[in-house]
Every structure is written in structure tokens, then in C-alpha cells.
Amino acid sequence: xxxxxxxxxxxxxxxxxxxxxxxxxxxxxxxxxxxxxxxxxxxxxxxxxxxxxxxxxxxxxxxxxxxxxxxxxxxxxxxxxxxxxxxxxxxxxxxxxxxxxxxxxxxxxxxxxxxxxxxxxxxxxxxxxxxxxxxxxxxxxxxxxxxxxxxxxxxxxxxxxxxxxxxxxxxxxxxxxxxxxxxxxxxxxxxxxxxxxxxxxxxxxxxxxxxxxxxxxxxxxxxxxxxxxxxxxxxxxxxxxxxxxxxxxxxxxxxxxxxxxxxxxxxxxxxxxxxxxxxxxxxxxxxxxxxx
Amino acid sequence: xxxxxxxxxxxxxxxxxxxxxxxxxxxxxxxxxxxxxxxxxxxxxxxxxxxxxxxxxxxxxxxxxxxxxxxxxxxxxxxxxxxxxxxxxxxxxxxxxxxxxxxxxxxxxxxxxxxxxxxxxxxxxxxxxxxxxxxxxxxxxxxxxxxxxxxxxxxxxxxxxxxxxxxxxxxxxxxxxxxxxxxxxxxxxxxxxxxxxxxxxxxxxxxxxxxxxxxxxxxxxxxxxxxxxxxxxxxxxxxxxxxxxxxxxxxxxxxxxxx
Amino acid sequence: xxxxxxxxxxxxxxxxxxxxxxxxxxxxxxxxxxxxxxxxxxxxxxxxxxxxxxxxxxxxxxxxxxxxxxxxxxxxxxxxxxxxxxxxxxxxxxxxxxxxxxxxxxxxxxxxxxxxxxxxxxxxxxxxxxxxxxxxxxxxxxxxxxxxxxxxxxxxxxxxxxxxxxxxxxxxxxxxxxxxxxxxxxxxxxxxxxxxxxxxxxxxxxxxxxxxxxxxxxxxxxxxxxxxxxxxxxxxxxxxxxxxxxxxxxxxxxxxxxxxxxxxxxxxxxxxxxxxxxxxxxxxxxxxxxxxxxxxxxxxxxxxxxxxxxxxxxxxxxxxxxxxxxxxxxxxxxxxxxxxxxxxxxxxxxxxxxxxxxxxxxxxxxxxxxxxxxx
Numbered sequence: 001x002x003x004x005x006x007x008x009x010x011x012x013x014x015x016x017x018x019x020x021x022x023x024x025x026x027x028x029x030x031x032x033x034x035x036x037x038x039x040x041x042x043x044x045x046x047x048x049x050x051x052x053x054x055x056x057x058x059x060x061x062x063x064x065x066x067x068x069x070x071x072x073x074x075x076x077x078x079x080x081x082x083x084x085x086x087x088x089x090x091x092x093x094x095x096x097x098x099x100x101x102x103x104x105x106x107x108x109x110x111x112x113x114x115x116x117x118x119x120x121x122x123x124x125x126x127x128x129x130x131x132x133x134x135x136x137x138x139x140x141x142x143x144x145x146x147x148x149x150x151x152x153x154x155x156x157x158x159x160x161x162x163x164x165x166x167x168x169x170x171x172x173x174x175x176x177x178x179x180x181x182x183x184x185x186x187x188x189x190x191x192x193x194x195x196x197x198x199x200x201x202x203x204x205x206x207x208x209x210x211x212x213x214x215x216x217x218x219x220x221x222x223x224x225x226x227x228x229x230x231x232x233x234x235x236x237x238x239x240x241x242x243x244x245x246x247x248x249x250x251x252x253x254x255x256x257x258x259x260x261x262x263x264x265x266x267x268x269x270x271x272x273x274x275x276x277x278x279x280x281x282x283x284x285x286x287x288x289x290x291x292x
Numbered sequence: 293x294x295x296x297x298x299x300x301x302x303x304x305x306x307x308x309x310x311x312x313x314x315x316x317x318x319x320x321x322x323x324x325x326x327x328x329x330x331x332x333x334x335x336x337x338x339x340x341x342x343x344x345x346x347x348x349x350x351x352x353x354x355x356x357x358x359x360x361x362x363x364x365x366x367x368x369x370x371x372x373x374x375x376x377x378x379x380x381x382x383x384x385x386x387x388x389x390x391x392x393x394x395x396x397x398x399x400x401x402x403x404x405x406x407x408x409x410x411x412x413x414x415x416x417x418x419x420x421x422x423x424x425x426x427x428x429x430x431x432x433x434x435x436x437x438x439x440x441x442x443x444x445x446x447x448x449x450x451x452x453x454x455x456x457x458x459x460x461x462x463x464x465x466x467x468x469x470x471x472x473x474x475x476x477x478x479x480x481x482x483x484x485x486x487x488x489x490x491x492x493x494x495x496x497x498x499x500x501x502x503x504x505x506x507x508x509x510x511x512x513x514x515x516x517x518x519x520x521x522x523x524x525x526x527x528x529x530x531x532x533x534x535x536x537x538x539x540x541x542x543x544x545x546x547x548x549x550x551x
Numbered sequence: 552x553x554x555x556x557x558x559x560x561x562x563x564x565x566x567x568x569x570x571x572x573x574x575x576x577x578x579x580x581x582x583x584x585x586x587x588x589x590x591x592x593x594x595x596x597x598x599x600x601x602x603x604x605x606x607x608x609x610x611x612x613x614x615x616x617x618x619x620x621x622x623x624x625x626x627x628x629x630x631x632x633x634x635x636x637x638x639x640x641x642x643x644x645x646x647x648x649x650x651x652x653x654x655x656x657x658x659x660x661x662x663x664x665x666x667x668x669x670x671x672x673x674x675x676x677x678x679x680x681x682x683x684x685x686x687x688x689x690x691x692x693x694x695x696x697x698x699x700x701x702x703x704x705x706x707x708x709x710x711x712x713x714x715x716x717x718x719x720x721x722x723x724x725x726x727x728x729x730x731x732x733x734x735x736x737x738x739x740x741x742x743x744x745x746x747x748x749x750x751x752x753x754x755x756x757x758x759x760x761x762x763x764x765x766x767x768x769x770x771x772x773x774x775x776x777x778x779x780x781x782x783x784x785x786x787x788x789x790x791x792x793x794x795x796x797x798x799x800x801x802x803x804x805x806x807x808x809x810x811x812x813x814x815x816x817x818x819x820x821x822x823x824x825x826x827x828x829x830x831x832x833x834x835x836x837x838x839x840x841x842x843x844x845x846x847x848x849x850x851x852x853x854x855x856x857x858x859x860x861x862x863x864x865x866x867x868x869x870x871x872x873x874x875x876x877x878x879x880x881x882x883x884x885x886x887x888x889x890x891x892x893x894x895x896x897x898x899x900x901x902x903x904x905x906x907x908x909x910x911x912x913x914x915x916x917x918x919x920x921x922x923x924x925x926x
Contacts, residue, residue, distance in 0.1 A: 007460040012377030012386060015370040015431060019389040022428045026408035027392070030400050038910045041659040043637030045910075062914075068921055090310065093303035100300070110478075111536060112308065116315040117485040118532035119525035122509050126329050126517060127314035129785065130321075134794050135331070155733050157794075158780040172311065173485065174433070177478035181441045184474055201297065212444070219440030222391070223433060223482075230397035233491075236739070237785065241778050244924040250397045255630040256741060257917035258637075259910070260403070267400040274395035275388065282387075328811055330792045348623075403638060410639035417640060496635060500597050500642035501622045511602035511625030513784040515807060515869070 034059055034264035042258040059265040069249070069266070073273070076245040079160075080228040083167040087175040087224045088217060090168070095179035095216075096209070099186070106184075113176050121170070125237050128166055132156040132238070162238035167228050174227070175220035182216025183209070218281060226274055246270055315529075322522035329517055339519040343527075346520065349508055353524055355419065356488050356505040357531065363426035364483035370427070371434025371483075372476050376468065378435065379442040394432040401429060402496035409497065417499030425497040426487045433486065434479030441475035488528070594619035596848040599632060599643040599840075601625065604696075605856075606864040613855050619848055628783075636661060636840070644843030645852060649833045651742075651907040653692050654685035656838060658907075662691045663839040669850040672857035672877075679899070680834060680874035684906060692836035693853050696865055697872040699902065700743050700831040701891060703786075703805035703823040705796040708734075714797075719751035719826045722799055723770050728777035734796040736789065739781035741920045742905055743831060744771060747799060750828045756903040759912055768919045772926050781924070787811070790821050801833070802891055806870025823891045829901030834874070866892075 035055045037045035047054055063069050098109045116124065131138050134155060143153040156162060186209065194204045232247035246266065253263030321329055325336035343349060374390050377383060393401060405425050409415045449471075453463040469476075491506040498507060505528070509521050596617070598605075602625040610621050624643070626632040629652040636643075636656070648656060656662050667673060673693065680694045702722060709716050712730045721727045722737065737744055746756035748767035758764075779795065787804045789795035791811040798805075805823035812821045837853050839846055855861055859877030866873045867883050872892050879887060886892055894902065908916065 003460070008377075008381055011373050012381065012383060015374035015377070015435070016386055016389065018370055018427070019374075019386075019393075019431065022405070022408075022424055023389065023393050025412070026404035027396065027401075029407050029412075030404040038913070039637065039659070040910055041637075041655040041907065042633050043659070066918070068918075068925055072921070072925060090307050093300050094307045097300050097304040107540075110481075111533075113311065114481045114485060115529055115533060116311050118488060118529045119315065119318055120505060120509055120521060120528070121489040121491070122506070122513065122517060123318055123329075123521050123525045124314050126785075127317035127321075130317055130330060131314060133330075133792075135792070155779070158733075169310070169314065172307075174482060177482060178437050178440050178475075181437060181475040181478050185441065185445070185471075215440045215443035219436050222436055223394070226391075226395045229395075236783075240780050241775050242924070244921075247397060248924075249921065251399055252741075252917065252920070254399050254403060254634055255628060256920075257913045258630065258633065259914055259917060262914070262917075264400065267397045270397060271392060271395050275392065278391055278395070326815055328788050328791055328815070330788050331815075333815065403634070406635070406638040406640065410641075416642075495631065496638070496640075498624075500624060500640075501595070503624065507625065511627045514601070514627050514804070515603045516787055516811075 030260075030264045031268060034261050034268055036261050038259045038261055044260055059262045062262060063265055063269065072244060072246055072249055073269070076229055076247070077273075079164070079167070079245060080225045083164060083171065083228045084175075084221050084225045086164070086168045087172055088221070091172060091175035091179050091220065095176050095183050098180055099183045110177070110180060113173050117173055121233070122237075124169070125166055125234065128162070128169065128238060129157060132162050132165070157238065158240040160240070160243055162240075163235050163243050166234040166238045167231065170231070170234060171224040171228060174223040178219040178223060179213065179216045182213050182219070186212055222278065222281075226278075229270060229274065318522050319526050322519050322526045324519050324522075327516065327518050329519060329522065339523040342518075342520050343523045348503065349505075349520065349524055352503040352505045352508040353528060355503065357528075359419065359423055359426060359504060360484050360488040361535075362423050363430055363487040364480045366423075367427045367430035367483045368434050368476060368480040371431045371479055372438050372472070374431065374435035375438025375442065375475070375479075376464075376472075378439050390432045390435045392432075393429050394436070398429070398490075398492040401425070402493040405493065406496040417497060417502070419499075419502055421497045421499060422494055422502065422504070425493050426483075426490060429490075429493065430483035430486050433482045434476075437479045437482070438472055438475045441472050445471065484532075594845075594848070595622050596620070596845055596852055597642060597644045597843065598623045598852070599626065599646045601647065601835075602627065603869060604647060604835075604865070606868045609856075609861050609864050612861070613852060616855065617848060617851050621852070641840075641842035642844065643840045644845050644849040646838050646840055647695050647835050648838060649835050650683060650685045650904045653836050653838055654907045656840075657686060657691050661841055663841050663843070663846060664690050665693060665839060665853070666850060670854045670857065672854050675857050675859060675862075675875050675877040677874050677876050683834065683904060685904065686836070692838045693857070694874040695835045695837050695856065696862075697832055697834045697874060698801040698803045699825055699872065699891065699894070700738070700747070700800070700833065701802055701805070701823055701825045703790060703798050703800055703808060703821055705790065705793065705819050706822040707819040708796040716822070716824050717827050719747055719828050721797065723748065723751055723774045725773065725777065728774060731797055732777045733779045734794075735778045735798070736780050736782040736786045736795050737778055737799040739783040741916055742908075744781075744799070745916065745919075746831045746903075746905060747826075750826070750830060750903075753828070756829075756831050757906045759908065761915060764916065764919060768923060771923050775923070775926070791815065791817065793817065793819065803869050803871050806886075806889075806892070810870075825891055825894060825898050825902075827898075827901075829898075829903065832872075832902040832904055834904055 033044055035057065036047060037054055037056060039045045045054060098106055101109065130136060133139060134157065139156050142156065147153055190208050191204055194208050199207060230247045232245070232251045235243045235245050235248055250263050250266045253259045253266065322339055323335050323337060324332055326333040374386060378387050378390065409417060409421050415421060449467055450463060453467045458466065489506060491510050494504050494507055498504065505524065509517060512521065596619055598621060600623050614621055629649050632646065632648060633652055633655060670693065676694050681689055686692045702716065704716055714727055714730065715721055722735065728735065745764065745767050748770045749756055749758050749763060752766055752770065754763050786795060786798040786800050787808045790798055790808040802823060805821065809821040812819065837856065839849050843849060857875065859875055860881050862873055862875040863878040863881030865871055866878065866886060870886055870892060873882065
């Protein structure tokens with residue numbers, strides 16, 4: 001029994017302690033910051049000043065008194081959701097294919113998914129600017145189709161479309177890898193059995209592969225959906241005049257307005273919303289897994 | 293081996309095309325005879341020459357690679373432990389500790405770590421502070437993938453190993469680790485790319501005179517990111533590829549596994 | 552490539568597991584390496600600067616003259632630098648912030664006063680750039696270079712469309728913008744864009760009256776549908792390749808765009824002009840951070856940069872405005888004659904430096920900015 005507890009501690013202790021020291025404690029400083037006043041010249045105002053403690057709920061009042069912030073939240077969740085769905089649609093066939101090729105090719109194919117991401121983020125996004133720019137071959141091709149149907153040519157760069165493309169591109173490997181690691185462990189015998197029972201390819205996928213792959217889908221979705229919410233560089237570079245997301249709003253508080261307390265409040269709201277969604281998803285996934 | 297449908301091949305090929313289209317642009321434009329990363333003018337190799345004389349950029353690239361290796365190794369180690377612990381024991385706190393840094397906007401993480409390093413730990417910022425910060429945000433990614441791999445796995449193998457008298461360590465070595473290895477490696481690869489690309493958190497936690505590639509490149513954003521950056525990106529990909537191939541070569545057991 | 556990712560292969564791993572693991576050794580060695588490189592210290596001057604804001608030749612000559620090494624860290628925005636310093640980052644000897652950031656650093660007590668005795672070349676600075684509102688008497692700051700926030704444009708396109716290029720109206724008035732839809736970018740900066748709108752409405756760039764701000768906001772929201780993007784980073788490139796015809800931006804950047812277009816042999820020229828309503832002048836100054844370990848070297852650097860030739864090299868490199876009278880004879884005549892870089896006294900009178908806002912004003916402005924972005 002004692003040995004069992006030791007094992008337990010050895011497994012969960014080191015990451016736990018690391019996260020408590022280097023995440024919980026620092027995060028606590030910023031949670032506290034949301035109740036403080038911004039410094040007159042940036043940073044935070046002193047906690048104790050003029051003989052009183054300086055704490056306030058002002059930033060929270062500010063947040064809820066104005067629908068504009070909730071609006072940006074909703075919009076960001078929509079964009080994140082859309083990005084996640086597109087990532088699933090793109091990553092699934094790829095991950096599935098990788099599990100079906102002979103073993104010696106699998107690693108090469110996984111590696112090929114990750115390799116582009118060893119180059120620099122900014123330079124990849126700049127490459128999209130070239131591809132989506134009004135003079136590019138891609139842009140001309142799209143617009144010749146658009147005008148053929150009698151519509152006005154559309155600008156691809158500096159548009160919500162460009163933001164989605166950028167978001168999907170940047171986060172795709174974080175969907176492919178969890179999906180692959182999940183699909184790779186499926187036993188092909190299950191599919192053979194299904195086939196023997198007369199299931200066609202589509203049924204085999206929906207009744208066998210898809211339910212079994214759900215943990216991978218959930219993990220991938222978490223790793224795409226959540227980071228998209230905090231991302232500001234993609235809308236900054238590829239977006240047009242209306243493409244502001246929560247990430248941009250939060251960045252603006254720290255690197256524009258010097259309003260750390262409000263920046264913290266926004267971040268806390270975001271984190272809480274994400275955790276709530278994650279908790280719901282976890283509940284749901286447990287249920288669906290026990291059914292599967 | 294099951295027969296793979298042509299549609300699947302086609303879909304996968306299109307996704308690879310999507311992944312490699314911008315990358316091709318990056319590589320081609322590293323040979324572009326124009327300061328601008330915008331349109332093709334003519335072939336030149338001068339950006340590579342510029343790069344090889346740019347000590348700052350090379351030092352930054354080396355720092356980036358070292359930090360990425362260090363952060364991905366340590367984050368993978370800790371993240372794997374966290375993933376296993378989350379799967380095996382019904383823990384209430386750890387899952388939140390692991391997912392919250394993923395959910396937290398990176399600016400907040402950066403500022404809070406900076407405040408913590410300076411005002412609580414009185415640590416002089418340097419490469420070490422960057423390394424710690426990177427481990428913090430990579431750990432969750434690894435843990436989530438490892439846990440997803442373990443979910444739904446047949447528990448009986450672990451029990452069988454224990455019943456046969458294997459110590460917990462032996463069970464881990466002989467049963468768990470081989471089973472989760474694809475997830476561990478996927479986690480390491482994700483950590484590597486996250487670390488090597490991070491700008492915001494690195495900006496806040498890097499010390500005086502310590503630069504990484506993203507810091508170097510982002511500071512060029514105002515005046516134009518020249519093809520020198522394409523050149524360094526191209527080389528970085530080659531180096532990464534080389535390192536992975538080498539790592540695979542070194543591991544003799546893998547060779548045996550293939551035979 | 553070997554099958555190192557598949558479970559199959561790893562079932563064969565067991566025999567190798569007794570060896571100390573390679574990753575662990577790597578980690579250990581790596582940590583040792585980290586500690587060893589942080590321990591080194593030489594005669595070094597740490598400059599926290601904008602990228603490409605000093606010419607390489609100048610650096611080489613300075614390093615030779617002081618027998619030390621100039622180590623630069625970069626920021627691309629004043630606010631980035633302020634945020635990092637506000638959290639307590641330390642060890643920078645010298646910083647080159649813009650006026651209002653200097654003000655913020657002075658007021659938050661982060662700067663070390665300069666010793667003018669050590670700066671005999673301070674006399675070279677044009678008095679017009681001394682004794683500024685953000686640092687009266689220049690106790691903390693020495694002017695380095697300036698930029699003007701103005702409009703840059705594709706000269707041929709603007710002529711063909713018969714559009715004016717000497718007024719903010721072309722950025723804000725729908726009657727002009729109609730011809731430019733999707734071809735205009737404005738700076739992604741609350742202060743700069745508001746300043747342009749305020750100037751166009753006839754107010755001061757530093758006006759803090761909320762009613763005036765609301766008018767400026769409405770002006771911006773009305774013009775927004777015609778703009779392609781709020782852009783702080785890529786308008787140089789977009790102007791040069793001809794995707795964007797009109798951009799609100801910094802004079803340095805327009806200089807760069809003009810050079811690039813010329814070098815690339817474009818069939819058009821990029822020109823830039825200061826609108827007649829006036830504009831923002833951003834004066835960057837050298838300041839000493841309190842935590843810098845080498846104020847002696849920092850003073851040497853400041854005095855070195857005050858030498859006309861050294862200062863002129865920066866202007867020749869990036870087309871920045873130069874507050875140094877002694878530099879004029881070293882400056883490329885084409886730049887020296889450019890009225891958008893060295894304004895006539897008439898225009899100079901209508902240039903304003905931005906002052907810092909207090910925390911309540913910042914919140915109000917931020918709220919308006921969010922509205923501008925969302926609407």
C-alpha cells in the first residue's frame with residue numbers, strides 16, 4: 001500500500017510541484033492584479049496608498065456594464081469553433097491515412113506534418129500574405145470565378161477569410177498529432193469484423209472508427225480551440241478593419257492602454273469561460289465514452 | 293493491410309499541399325533578389341551570405357534551438373508524468389493545473405512570470421527564465437495528448453503486468469511507455485514547435501542580451517522582414533530535420549524494431 | 552527514417568532501457584551550459600533599442616573608440632518596452648524611447664539623470680528639440696532622431712484619381728475614399744490615429760476633451776468601411792508592391808517604401824507629405840535606465856552619437872529626421888531637401904509631440920478604440 005502511494009506521488013508530484021511554483025503562484029499575482037488600479041504611468045498602482053488598501057471591483061463592473069466586450073467574446077468563440085471544425089475536417093483524413101500506410105512510412109509522414117512549423121511563425125504568415133495578396137495567382141483565380149458568376153471581385157487579404165485560413169494553418173498540427181496518436185492504436189480487426197458483418201465503408205467509419213477516436217478529437221479540439229482564443233498575431237497581420245478578437249483586446253490592455261487590471265480581468269473571464277467549456281466537454285466525453 | 297480508398301489519399305494530399313504551399317513560398321523567397329518579402333524579382337544567394345555574417349541572428353537561432361530542445365525534453369518528461377497521473381488516479385486539481393496554462397492568454401502568462409521571477413524569486417532574467425516559462429506552457433500540451441492516448445486503453449495489460457510481479461517502474465518501462473510512445477513523441481514535437489515559435493512569453497522573460505529568433509524577427513516587423521529571415525527559417529527546418537534523423541539513427545533499438 | 556513513432560517498434564525497446572537515458576543526459580548538460588554562459592561579464596554596454604536604429608558602421612566605430620562591446624536588445628513598440636520595464640526588468644544601460652514614453656519613465660522614477668558635463672557635443676542639438684514638454688530642461692533625455700506621422704502614397708495613382716495629398720481629408724472623407732476603397736491602411740495605434748483625426752477636426756493632438764474624442768471617433772468609424780486594414784507592420788511592403796495606394800504611417804517607413812520601390816524598378820513612385828492640418832512629431836531620445844550597470848559607457852555612447860557624422864549615418868540609413876545641426880552637412884542631399892523629413896518652419900509650427908495620458912483617460916480612450924474596432 002505504502003509503495004502504491006509512493007508511486008502515485010512520484011508520478012504526479014514533479015509536474016504538480018512544477019505547475020504550482022511556476023504557474024499557480026505567478027498566476028495568482030495577476031488574478032490579484034484584476035482587483036487593483038492601473039499605475040498612473042503603467043504597471044500597477046501600489047496596493048497600499050494614502051493609508052488605505054487599494055482594491056476595487058471596477059474592472060469587473062466595466063466589463064459587465066458594456067455589451068461590447070461580451071460581443072467580442074462571442075465572436076471569438078465563433079471563430080475558434082469554426083477553426084476547430086475546419087481543423088478536424090482537414091486533419092482527420094490525413095491522420096487516418098497515416099495510420100493506414102506501411103509502418104516504415106508513418107514517421108516520415110508525421111514528421112512532414114510538423115516540419116513546416118520549425119520555420120518561423122511570422123514568416124509563414126507572411127507567406128500567406130503573398131498567397132492571398134491581390135496580385136497572386138490564387139487570388140486572381142478565385143476572383144475570375146467570382147466575377148464569372150457576376151459578383152464584385154473580393155479582396156482575400158485583410159479579411160475574415162484570411163484570418164480563418166491563418167488560424168487553421170497555424171493550429172493544424174495540434175489537431176493532426178492527437179488524432180494520429182489515437183487512431184494509431186485502433187485494432188484493424190474491429191474494422192474487419194464490421195466488414196464481415198456487412199457494414200459498408202461509411203458505416204464502418206461512423207460506427208467504429210469515429211466513436212473510438214473521440215478522445216483524440218477532444219484532445220485535438222482543446223489544443224486548437226483554446227489557443228485560437230488567445231491568438232492576436234494572425235488577426236493583426238491578416239485581418240481587416242473589423243477583425244478584432246479577445247486576444248487582440250487583451251494585448252491592447254497590456255501593450256497599448258497600460259491597463260493591466262482590465263487586461264487581467266479579461267484574461268480571467270476568458271480562462272473561466274474556457275474551463276467551463278472544458279468541464280462540460282469532459283463530462284460529455286465521459287458519458288459518450290462509456291456508451292461507446 | 294486494409295485497402296485504402298483513393299479519396300482518402302486525395303484528401304490527405306490536399307492537406308499536405310495546404311501545409312506546404314506557404315512553406316514553398318518561404319523557401320523560394322529566401323533566394324529572392326529583393327529586400328521585400330513580397331514578389332519574385334530574381335535569383336540570388338546573397339541572403340544566405342548576409343545571414344552567415346549576421347552574428348546576432350545566428351546567436352539568436354542557436355538560443356532558440358537550445359531552448360526548444362531543453363523545453364521540449366523537460367516538458368515532455370513532466371507532461372508525460374502528468375498525463376499518466378491524470379489517467380490513472382482520479383485527481384481533481386492536476387487536470388486544471390494542466391489545462392489552465394493552455395487556456396490562459398500568453399500575455400498574461402508572460403507578465404505574471406516576469407513579475408514572479410523578478411519580484412518574488414529575485415532571479416536575474418536570462419536563458420533559464422525563458423526555459424522555465426516555455427516548459428510551463430508546453431507541459432499541458434504533452435499531458436493532454438498522453439492522456440488522450442491512454443483513454444479507452446485496455447487496463448488489463450497493466451494489471452496483468454502487476455499480477456506477474458512487475459514493480460511499478462518495470463510496468464512503466466515494459467508496458468506503459470511503449471504503449472504511449474507515439475503520444476510522447478507527438479507531445480515532444482508539439483512542444484518543440486511551440487517553443488521555437490514563441491514570441492510573447494519570451495519577450496517578457498528574456499534577460500538583457502538574450503535573444504531568440506522570434507524576438508529578433510518581430511523587432512524587424514516595422515522595417516520589413518527581409519529574406520534573411522526566410523533563409524534562417526529554411527536552415528532551421530533543415531537543422532530540425534537533421535536532428536530528428538540523427539536521433540532516430542542513434543536509437544539502435546529502433547533499427548532492430550524495423551528489421 | 553526509422554519507425555520510432557509506432558508502438559510496434561517500441562515493444563522491442565525493453566533491452567535498452569537500463570542505460571541512462573539520452574534525454575536526461577542532454578537535459579543535465581544543457582542546464583550546465585545555461586549557467587555557464589550567464590556567468591560571463593565583459594566591458595559591455597546594453598542598449599535597448601528599435602531594430603535597425605543605428606548603422607553598423609557607427610557601431611563598429613563606437614566599439615573601437617570605447618574598447619567595449621555594444622549589446623543591443625530590441626523592441627518594436629514603446630509600449631512593449633514600457634510593459635517590460637514596469638514589471639521590473641533591469642540591466643539596460645540605455646534606452647531610446649519616444650517622447651511620451653520618456654515622460655512615463657521619468658514620472659515613474661525609472662531614469663537616471665544625465666550628467667551634461669560628460670556631453671560636450673550636446674551643443675550640436677538644434678534648440679528647437681531641447682527643453683521639450685516631456686522633459687523640461689533635458690534632465691534625463693538627449694534627442695536622438697525623430698519621425699513625423701504623415702501620409703505616404705502611390706504618386707501616380709493619386710494623380711490619376713485626382714486626389715489631394717496635402718490633407719488628412721483624403722484619409723477621412725468618404726468623397727475621396729470612395730475612389731480608394733480597400734487601398735488605404737491606417738496605423739494600428741490608438742494615439743496616432745486619434746491624433747490624426749483630432750488634427751483634421753482642428754483640435755490639438757493632445758486634446759483630452761471627451762466630446763472632441765467622440766467626434767474624432769465618429770469620423771474614424773465613418774471612414775473605416777473604406778480602409779483595408781489597421782496596419783502597423785506591413786504597409787511599407789504593401790505600398791511598394793502596389794496593393795495599397797495610401798497609407799497613414801511614419802516618415803521613416805515611407806522613406807523605406809520609396810527606396811524599395813525605386814530599387815525594385817516599380818512603374819510608380821512612393822511619395823509622402825505632411826498634411827497641412829499638422830501632424831504628430833515623435834522625438835526619440837536617449838535615456839539612462841536606473842538599473843544600468845554602466846552609466847559611464849552610456850554617457851560615452853550618447854556623446855558619440857551627438858557627433859554630426861555619427862548621427863547623420865542613421866538618417867542616411869533610414870531617412871529619419873535629425874535634430875543635430877552638425878549632422879546636416881553629412882546627410883545625403885536628397886534627404887536633406889525632403890520637406891517631409893526636414894519640414895519648413897511653417898509646417899514645423901503645426902507639428903505636435905504626443906503627451907502621455909493619465910490612467911482614466913487611457914481607459915476612456917481604450918473603450919472608444921474597442922468600439923472603433925468592433926463597429
